Amino acid sequence: MKICLLGAGALGSTFGGTLAEAGNEVYLVDIFKPYVEAVNKRGLIFADEPDTVVRVPAFENTKSLDVVDFVIVLVKSFATREVINSAKNIIGDHTVVMSLQNGFGNENMIADVIGSDKVVSGKTYVGGGMLDVGYVRRTIKNKMTYIGELTGKKTERIQKIADVLNAAGMMTEVSDNIMGLIWDKLLINAATGALTAITGLPYGPIYQDESIPEIKQVGMAVIREGIAVAHKKNIRLKTEDVEKIWYMAAENLPYEFKTSMLQSFERKMKTEIDYFNGAIAREGDKFGVETPINKTLVACVKGIEYRMFNKK
Numbered sequence: 150m151k152i153c154l155l156g157a158g159a160l161g162s163t164f165g166g167t168l169a170e171a172g173n174e175v176y177l178v179d180i181f182k183p184y185v186e187a188v189n190k191r192g193l194i195f196a197d198e199p200d201t202v203v204r205v206p207a208f209e210n211t212k213s214l215d216v217v218d219f220v221i222v223l224v225k226s227f228a229t230r231e232v233i234n235s236a237k238n239i240i241g242d243h244t245v246v247m248s249l250q251n252g253f254g255n256e257n258m259i260a261d262v263i264g265s266d267k268v269v270s271g272k273t274y275v276g277g278g279m280l281d282v283g284y285v286r287r288t289i290k291n292k293m294t295y296i297g298e299l300t301g302k303k304t305e306r307i308q309k310i311a312d313v314l315n316a317a318g319m320m321t322e323v324s325d326n327i328m329g330l331i332w333d334k335l336l337i338n339a340a341t342g343a344l345t346a347i348t349g350l351p352y353g354p355i356y357q358d359e360s361i362p363e364i365k366q367v368g369m370a371v372i373r374e375g376i377a378v379a380h381k382k383n384i385r386l387k388t389e390d391v392e393k394i395w396y397m398a399a400e401n402l403p404y405e406f407k408t409s410m411l412q413s414f415e416r417k418m419k420t421e422i423d424y425f426n427g428a429i430a431r432e433g434d435k436f437g438v439e440t441p442i443n444k445t446l447v448a449c450v451k452g453i454e455y456r457m458f459n460k461k
């Protein structure tokens with residue numbers, strides 16, 4: 150299959166490189182020039198044991214590419230609209246575009262640009278970490294990816310994509326409830342992302358030691374508000390057990406684990422807060438559900454971002 154990764158950071162490289170290894174024709178597209186140069190010069194390197202080098206072409210944009218069969222969007226959510234607008238030339242009548250990003254709202258942004266008939270969605274528990282430019286740690290073993298049509302239908306095209314991912318060793322299931330899966334993960338990201346980013350704490354003190362009970366209380370309040378919004382939207386969640394969802398966020402993750410939002414702050418980068426707690430707050434406003442705790446966390450994270458980017 151001819152596949153283009155829009156955004157070849159930690160997770161885009163993980164998916165793109167693994168799909169290329171399995172024999173697909175893969176193109177990695179990323180605006181970070183040193184990455185593109187490094188991958189084209191010495192290949193994409195996975196920190197496996199031992200290292201694996203995957204030869205896969207990388208590009209700074211899609212200008213020189215033709216129409217592909219399948220596009221996976223893996224930029225951070227705040228860059229979704231821009232990246233899809235810049236990649237219209239590779240999207241033909243039969244191209245399928247899938248967001249595997251965290252957060253809520255990416256599918257709508259993509260559909261606004263190319264039409265909803267070409268858009269499918271996915272949620273993944275696969276992990277990627279960029280250890281150095283073009284040098285990536287991938288966590289694939291026993292990590293599920295769920296994909297689905299926005300309509301919930303089990304179509305031939307979604308099954309074909311699942312087959313391609315499974316053939317590359319990425320365990321994938323087609324779901325008829327992709328919106329439910331999006332919200333299951335949204336609750337997890339909203340509960341832990343902002344609280345860890347604001348406090349600067351890894352999971353250990355929060356989950357293993359339970360040193361600060363107030364953090365768990367606030368995290369659970371975030372989840373409760375999210376479930377209330379999901380109810381109004383008729384979203385089918387996997388579980389509504391608030392405490393279970395709180396602990397699911399830390400399943401199989403080590404003491405020193407840092408959420409993606411904390412990692413963004415540590416790299417002095419913008420966060421996906423608008424698509425995590427911000428999305429719950431926006432949907433709450435739309436459906437008449439109060440979300441004061443989520444709104445407070447959005448305000449705190451945005452305040453920190455402002456301070457970071459407006460230093461005098």
Ligand SMILES: NC(=O)C1=CN([C@@H]2O[C@H](COP(=O)(O)OP(=O)(O)OC[C@H]3O[C@@H](n4cnc5c(N)ncnc54)[C@H](OP(=O)(O)O)[C@@H]3O)[C@@H](O)[C@H]2O)C=CC1
Nearest residue numbers: 156158159160161179180181223224228232250251276277
């Ligand atoms: N990493 C992980 O383990 C997981 C990540 N996710 C989700 O996956 C998504 C991607 O995350 P992750 O890979 O960690 O993020 P990264 O920041 O590592 O990767 C995103 C990449 O996209 C690049 N980019 C930004 N704008 C454009 C553009 N217009 N065109 C091309 N490339 C662009 C960025 O470049 P630059 O940095 O120069 O802006 C960066 O290299 C997020 O939604 C995240 O929440 C979900 C599950 C696990």
Ligand SMILES: CC(C)(CO)C(=O)C(=O)O
Nearest residue numbers: 337341398407408409410
């Ligand atoms: C690992 C997890 C699920 C947070 O718990 C995550 O997706 C993130 O860090 O963004």
